[in-house]
Amino acid sequence: MNFDFAAQAPKLMMLLWGLVAFAVVVGGLLILLDVVPAFFARRREAQLVAASAGGGVPLPRRTKPREGLFALFFLLPTVLLLMIGLVVPAIRTTLLSFMDGGSQNWVGLDNYRWMFAEDAIVRVLINTLVWVTLVPLVATGMGLLYAVLVDKARLESLAKSLIFMPMAISFVGAAIIWRFVYAYRGEGQEQIGLLNQIVVSLGGEPRQWLLDSPLNTLLLIVIMVWIQAGFAMVVLSAAIKSIPADIVEAARLDGVTPWQMFRQITVPSIRPAMIVVVVTISIATLKVFDIVRTTTNGNYDTSVIANEMYNQAFRYGQNGQGSALAVFLFILVLPIVIFQIRNLRQQRREG
Amino acid sequence: MTTTTPPVAAGAQDTNGPSTRASRVRKRLNSRTATVVAIVIAVVWTIPTFGLLVSSFRPEPQLKTTGWWTFFRDPQFTLQNYQDVLFGQASGSGQLANYFVNSLVITLPSVLFPLAFAALAAYALAWINFRGRDWVYIGIFALQIVPLQMALVPLLSFFSRGVSIGGVTLMPAWNLDGAQNFAQVWFAHTCFALPFAVFLLHNFISQLPKDLMEAARVDGATHPRIFRTIVLPLVAPALAAFGIFQFLWVWNDLLVALIFAGGSDVTAPLTVRLAELAGTRGNEWQRLTAGAFVSIVVPLIVFLSLQRYFVRGLLAGSVKG
Numbered sequence: 087m088n089f090d091f092a093a094q095a096p097k098l099m100m101l102l103w104g105l106v107a108f109a110v111v112v113g114g115l116l117i118l119l120d121v122v123p124a125f126f127a128r129r130r131e132a133q134l135v136a137a138s139a140g141g142g143v144p145l146p147r148r149t150k151p152r153e154g155l156f157a158l159f160f161l162l163p164t165v166l167l168l169m170i171g172l173v174v175p176a177i178r179t180t181l182l183s184f185m186d187g188g189s190q191n192w193v194g195l196d197n198y199r200w201m202f203a204e205d206a207i208v209r210v211l212i213n214t215l216v217w218v219t220l221v222p223l224v225a226t227g228m229g230l231l232y233a234v235l236v237d238k239a240r241l242e243s244l245a246k247s248l249i250f251m252p253m254a255i256s257f258v259g260a261a262i263i264w265r266f267v268y269a270y271r272g273e274g275q276e277q278i279g280l281l282n283q284i285v286v287s288l289g290g291e292p293r294q295w296l297l298d299s300p301l302n303t304l305l306l307i308v309i310m311v312w313i314q315a316g317f318a319m320v321v322l323s324a325a326i327k328s329i330p331a332d333i334v335e336a337a338r339l340d341g342v343t344p345w346q347m348f349r350q351i352t353v354p355s356i357r358p359a360m361i362v363v364v365v366t367i368s369i370a371t372l373k374v375f376d377i378v379r380t381t382t383n384g385n386y387d388t389s390v391i392a393n394e395m396y397n398q399a400f401r402y403g404q405n406g407q408g409s410a411l412a413v414f415l416f417i418l419v420l421p422i423v424i425f426q427i428r429n430l431r432q433q434r435r436e437g
Numbered sequence: 438m439t440t441t442t443p444p445v446a447a448g449a450q451d452t453n454g455p456s457t458r459a460s461r462v463r464k465r466l467n468s469r470t471a472t473v474v475a476i477v478i479a480v481v482w483t484i485p486t487f488g489l490l491v492s493s494f495r496p497e498p499q500l501k502t503t504g505w506w507t508f509f510r511d512p513q514f515t516l517q518n519y520q521d522v523l524f525g526q527a528s529g530s531g532q533l534a535n536y537f538v539n540s541l542v543i544t545l546p547s548v549l550f551p552l553a554f555a556a557l558a559a560y561a562l563a564w565i566n567f568r569g570r571d572w573v574y575i576g577i578f579a580l581q582i583v584p585l586q587m588a589l590v591p592l593l594s595f596f597s598r599g600v601s602i603g604g605v606t607l608m609p610a611w612n613l614d615g616a617q618n619f620a621q622v623w624f625a626h627t628c629f630a631l632p633f634a635v636f637l638l639h640n641f642i643s644q645l646p647k648d649l650m651e652a653a654r655v656d657g658a659t660h661p662r663i664f665r666t667i668v669l670p671l672v673a674p675a676l677a678a679f680g681i682f683q684f685l686w687v688w689n690d691l692l693v694a695l696i697f698a699g700g701s702d703v704t705a706p707l708t709v710r711l712a713e714l715a716g717t718r719g720n721e722w723q724r725l726t727a728g729a730f731v732s733i734v735v736p737l738i739v740f741l742s743l744q745r746y747f748v749r750g751l752l753a754g755s756v757k758g
Contacts, residue, residue, distance in 0.1 A: 093535070096616040097542050097703070104546040104623060112553045119661040153566050156660045160561035161573065163554040164631055170595070171628025172580055175588035182590060228478070235475040247744065248479045251486070254740035255733050256689030258708045262715055262729040263485045266492065266722065278504050278722070280488060312482065317751070324752050373584050376691040380712045392692075395586050400696060405590055412586040423582040 111163065119159055176416075183409035187402075197410035207394065213303050214372065214391045217310070218418075222367040225311045226360060229318025234348060237326055246323065250316035257313070257376030264309045265381055268295040299387035306388060309377050314370065318363045325359035326352060358429070365426045369419055391415050493518055493726035500723050518727035533707060533731050540688060540706040540732075542619055543698070547626035547687040548680055554627070555634030556642075556676065560664050562635070563643035564650055574639070580632040588629070589696055596621050596697075618704040621697040626687050634679055640753050641675035642668060678750025681743050688736050707732040 186193050201207050229249075236245045252260060269279030270292055277283040282292040296302045329352065337351050353360075375392040382388045384397065391411055399408025492505040496515045499507075523534045561567075562574045599610035613620060645668065653663050669676075691708045698704040711728050714721070740747065 094538050097538060097619070100616040100619050101542045101545065104620065105549070108546060108549060108553070112557075115557070116661045116665065120659055123659055154568065157561045157565040157567040157570070160557045160565065160660070160664075164558035164577070164635060165573070167554065167624075167628045168577065168580060168631055171592060171625065172583055172588050172632070175591035175595070176583050178591035179587045179589075232475065232478050235471045235478075239472070239475065245475060245479055247741070249482050250744075251737070251740070252482070254685055254736045255486070256691070256708050256736070258689070258691055258711050258715070259729045259733045262711065262725050263489045265715065266489055266726065267485050269722070276503050278501065280484070280504070280506075283504050283506075312485070315482075320748055320751060324748075369582075373586065376708075376712070379691070380715045383716060392584075392586060396692070396695075399590050409590055412584065412589070415584050416582075416587055419582055419584055 115159060115163075119156060179409045179412050182405055183413045185406050185409075187404040187406050189405050193406065197406045198414075200407060201410055201414065206389075209387055210389045210391060210394045213387070213389060214418075216300075216303060217307060217374070217390055218368055218371050220304075220307050221310045221314060221371040222364045224307075225314040225367050226318045226322075226363050228311065228315040229320075229363070230322050230360070232315070233319045233323035233326055234352065237323065246319065249319050252313045253316045255313070257309075257374070258380050260309055260313055261377045261380035264305075264312070265296070268305060270294045296382055296388075297386050302382065302386055302388050306377055306381055309381070310371060310374060314367050318367065321359055321363050322356060325356035329355045361429055362426070365422055368422050372415060372418055391418075489726050489729060492722065493730050495723075497723040500726070501720075518723045519731070522724050522727040523731065532702065533710060533728055535702055536705060536707045536710040537731065539698075539702075539704055540708075540735075543622050543626075543694065543704075543706050544684060544687045546619075546623045547630075548683045550623060550627040551630040551634045551683060552676060552680055555631055555638050555679070556669070556672075557664070558631075558635050559638035559642045560660075560668055562639055563645075564663070564668075565660060574635075577632055577635050581636065583632075585629045585693070589692075592625060592628075593696060615703050618697070618699050618701075622694060622704070625693050625697045626683075626690070629693070630683055630686070634683070637679050637682075637750060637753060638672065638675055641672045645671055674746055674749060675753070677743065677746040678753070681739060681747045682750055684739055685736050 182189055183197055184192055184194060186196075201211070232245075232249055236242050239245065255263070266278075267280045268282075269277075270282055271277055271279075273292055277286055277292055279295075281295060286292055295305055333351060333355075334347070337347055342350065373392050374390065375396060378384055378388055378390055378393045379396075384390075384393045389397075392415065395408050395411040395415065397408075398404040398411060488505045491508050492500055494514050494516070495505065495508060496513050496517065499511075499513055500518075503511075523532075523537075525532065558577070562570060562577075596611045596613070611617075611621065649667065650663065653667055658666075688706075689708065690706075691712060694706045694709050695712075698706065698709065702710075707728075711725075711732055714724055714728055
């Protein structure tokens with residue numbers, strides 16, 4: 087047992103400083119906004135009293151509390167942080183994507199041309215496409231299936247918790263969990279990975295699952311589906327529960343089979359929720375980075391855009407190429423989000 | 438073919454008995470299939486984690502030569518893996534206790550900052566009348582679509598070189614070292630969380646009863662006062678929902694930490710160390726399994742104990758829009 091408490095002291099000091107700074111900013115802001123207007127109100131009152139007593143003193147001008155000023159202070163930290171942390175950087179990244187690796191010279195569209203010319207990067211783009219088609223579909227499908235199956239079942243909340251649990255596990259943790267499932271030991275040795283054990287006990291030969299392309303990409307996708315299905319299940323389950331009971335009852339009196347019920351009542355009723363789920367998972371999938379990095383580090387043809395962006399910008403020092411990949415990622419996300427916004431507005435109009 | 442068979446109908450079963458019975462059998466079969474499928478899915482979803490948990494308590498030689506399922510035939514239990522991975526001195530042992538503290542130090546402010554700032558902003562956007570309110574809201578909402586990958590390269594150079602436009606320094610270089618690097622991570626996490634936080638909290642805060650707010654205004658309460666005494670207590674569940682979201686997201690984050698925490702053992706969180714162990718010591722399963730559980734246990738506790746709020750936030754954020 088060896089743990090150096092003294093080494094932790096500077097960190098805890100830093101934490102304390104952070105919290106103090108935080109208290110000063112937020113507390114200070116609220117107190118300032120509370121005290122200053124109150125001070126002016128009191129002074130005005132005093133002036134009024136003086137004016138009514140003294141007779142000759144002109145009545146002070148009526149000062150109206152300025153709503154806009156309050157809004158400004160309430161919004162200031164957020165807007166400032168967003169400007170420094172997101173808006174300006176995103177614009178800079180777009181500019182950097184037209185510059186060379188060291189961000190010195192303008193190179194026009196070279197970085198984008200490189201993206202589509204380099205075989206390795208085209209592979210990355212194809213992988214990303216496979217991820218973003220498969221993960222949302224399979225995860226939503228699994229989530230929906232499970233939500234329907236356990237609806238009103240005994241131990242429903244326990245059953246849901248089991249599927250939902252991976253949401254709390256980090257991508258890194260999940261990747262390690264599944265690497266263990268895919269673990270390989272030579273033929274003839276006892277297997278320690280569950281998947282190879284199953285294959286062996288069915289009479290097959292153990293395989294190095296994570297080395298064989300394109301199978302390895304699919305196996306990494308399994309990890310993401312494993313994590314996201316719980317999210318889909320919870321949202322869809324809530325949507326199913328909000329279907330009006332009389333519709334379900336009427337359908338049942340008409341003697342529909344469970345399958346008809348599912349096709350004709352359940353799915354149409356929860357369509358908006360399904361769209362939201364698919365969109366949310368698609369966006370999360372496009373940005374996924376940790377799973378690939380922890381399992382294969384992007385080797386063996388498994389890399390995706392988000393991972394390659396990290397490699398280019400932070401490992402190889404190719405800011406231009408990394409930025410171009412980030413911009414491309416943004417372009418991929420954009421239509422998905424516009425689609426969602428249009429959907430929401432349509433829903434509002436109908437609802 | 439109704440689901441509820443009235444007792445009177447029991448006598449009539451002789452006439453149409455076969456069909457009713459057949460349908461009932463089929464129904465029971467259907468629901469049995471459903472149950473079986475549900476159980477299979479639940480097992481498939483749980484077994485990988487369960488296998489890792491069992492493995493993390495097995496002695497190293499056993500763990501490396503036999504599958505974790507043999508544990509039930511030959512139960513051998515040890516805490517040595519955890520001891521090694523948390524407190525071990527060897528360079529490859531993990532020293533996770535140290536990184537555990539880092540994760541805590543990173544997470545706490547990274548949850549508090551955006552929570553407070555976003556609550557203020559959401560209140561202003563919902564209940565203070567000012568010109569351009571809708572545009573500010575739309576602007577913040579729209580920022581959700583910017584992938585944080587778009588911000589990484591410039592933000593890192595902001596920290597090291599400061600911000601200056603046309604020779605005017607807007608923000609000086611931070612020049613941090615050691616534990617001060619935490620500030621960068623806090624800053625990055627706060628910025629990246631704000632759009633979603635404002636969106637989620639706005640959903641809740643704007644739904645507070647209008648009468649309540651107007652009554653408070655008539656009584657002469659100022660905005661900070663309303664915010665403190667009325668809004669904050671009423672939207673506490675929403676704050677909890679976002680707090681859990683942000684906690685899980687920050688605790689589980691790898692990308693932001695990798696770039697802004699500098700990878701050293703002074704500031705890097707658990708996830709960074711774990712990814713490192715997976716890369717360099719991918720076959721040291723006794724460390725990986727125990728290490729993974731050390732990193733999972735805190736979010737899992739938070740998640741299981743506050744699941745209710747988490748789900749509520751999830752639904753407000755994704756279904757209502």
